[in-house]
Amino acid sequence: MQERIGIYDVLPGKIRFLVEKERLQEDLLQEIRLRTGQPLILIYRDREVFPMQDGKPYRVQEEDLKETLEYVSNYSLYAYEQEMRQGFITMEGGHRVGMTGQAIMEKGQIKNLKYISSLNIRVSHEKPGCADQVLPYLIRDQSVCHTLLVSPPRCGKTTLLRDLIRQISDGTRLLAGRTVGVVDERSEIGGCYRGVAQNRLGRRTDILDGCPKAEGMMMLIRSMGPEVIAVDEIGKAEDVHAIEYAIHCGCRILATVHGASMEELRQKPLFHQLIRRGCFERYVLLGNQPKAGQVLGIYDERGSLLYREECTC
Known part of the structure; x- marks a missing residue:
């Protein structure tokens, strides 16, 4: 079985540093939301966490999204065009990266997305035994x-x-x-x-x-x-x-x-x-x-x- 890619591995270095500073249990992390110009938000145990930089919530930059997409797509967004037209890319390990931006239309249907402005990394969790009672x-x-x-x-x-x-x-x-x-x-x-x-x-x-x-x-x-x-x-x-x-x-x-x-x-x-x-x-x-x-x-x-x-x- 392939070694899993850690969810933090697709984050830009400075965001990864801020997230790791929070010392969260990765198996309880649910989502990482990046919106251009808005605070970075983590959904952890059904609560919002705002990683801080210099005493203020860190605001996501346009380059943060670009760098994240490069890591998620292995530097080849073109290869994920089929998935992107549905609004997400699924990473190795089952983590799903949802995205919004400007839709590229062709014959009345969405062909792709460009100018990506928001990313939602939904963390996939494997919990053997969680079905025991059910x-x-x-x-x-x-x-x-x-x-x-x-x-x-x-x-x-x-x-x-x-x-x-x-x-x-x-x-x-x-x-x-x-x-x-x-x-x-x-x-x-x-x-x-x-x-x-x-x-x-x-x-x-x-x-x-x-x-x-x-x-x-x-x-x-x-x-x-x-x-x-x-x-x-x-x-x-x-x-x-x-x-x-x-x-x-x-x-x-x-x-x-x-x-x-x-x-x-x-x-x-x-x-x-x-x-x-x-x-x-x-x-x-x-x-x-x-x-x-x-x-x-x-x-x-x-x-x-x-x-x-x-x-x-």
């Missing part, structure tokens, strides 16, 4: 339940999904190992580098990296015969249709979606019918208080509460 509620009759992980941003749903994949693939005392197919559209789940996953996803896992979710699910069914299919952040009609097709083909589904509550999810037209028909057998609702990844509730297809993590604050 997985038993997702198994029924020696089979994985069709499961949807629901949470707002920065609440750990991708981290939880990653560990569920690993445990289901390797097997546990409750479940024999299953063949898992992962459609990793944004390279956040496996953090693939030159086709090799940097994150541990299990010995029976096949990863389709950088492929649109709907198309990828169909490809996996045709080519790899997965028992379980895992995808992150579904939200398009074609994603939902592909999930329905996969279920009809006998695959078990693990998926995530943005949402603050089950009621909010029910109000989304794409998911209303899925919920009404009971396509998903388990819903895992996550929050970030008192910690990211707090399990607010695990529900069955009828909406009955099966488990809630006790608050220890």
Whole structure:
């Protein structure tokens, strides 16, 4: 396995120095936000931290963004044009660098971005064992339940999904190992580098990296015969249709979606019918208080509460 690139390695020297002065635990760092002319902001344990220089919050310079992009792209932004048109670049290790700037349009579609003015480095965390309390509620009759992980941003749903994949693939005392197919559209789940996953996803896992979710699910069914299919952040009609097709083909589904509550999810037209028909057998609702990844509730297809993590604050 390749050695991971540390998240600080892509920061300009002076910013790296200021961030390291904060003496933060890197495994609790969530985001690094750089906006031209604005204070540098770190999201750490769900709180904002403003690194200081000469007693004042450090203000990000235009050259800071340019230097960061050079490191992130290995000095070849052109090679990442396909990703940049979607507004982000995924680094080795699964860290995602979101960006804004001036859109370059071609035939009514975004071709690329230029004059980048903001960067948001979202730090990917691998936490083996974080699914230990959840997985038993997702198994029924020696089979994985069709499961949807629901949470707002920065609440750990991708981290939880990653560990569920690993445990289901390797097997546990409750479940024999299953063949898992992962459609990793944004390279956040496996953090693939030159086709090799940097994150541990299990010995029976096949990863389709950088492929649109709907198309990828169909490809996996045709080519790899997965028992379980895992995808992150579904939200398009074609994603939902592909999930329905996969279920009809006998695959078990693990998926995530943005949402603050089950009621909010029910109000989304794409998911209303899925919920009404009971396509998903388990819903895992996550929050970030008192910690990211707090399990607010695990529900069955009828909406009955099966488990809630006790608050220890």
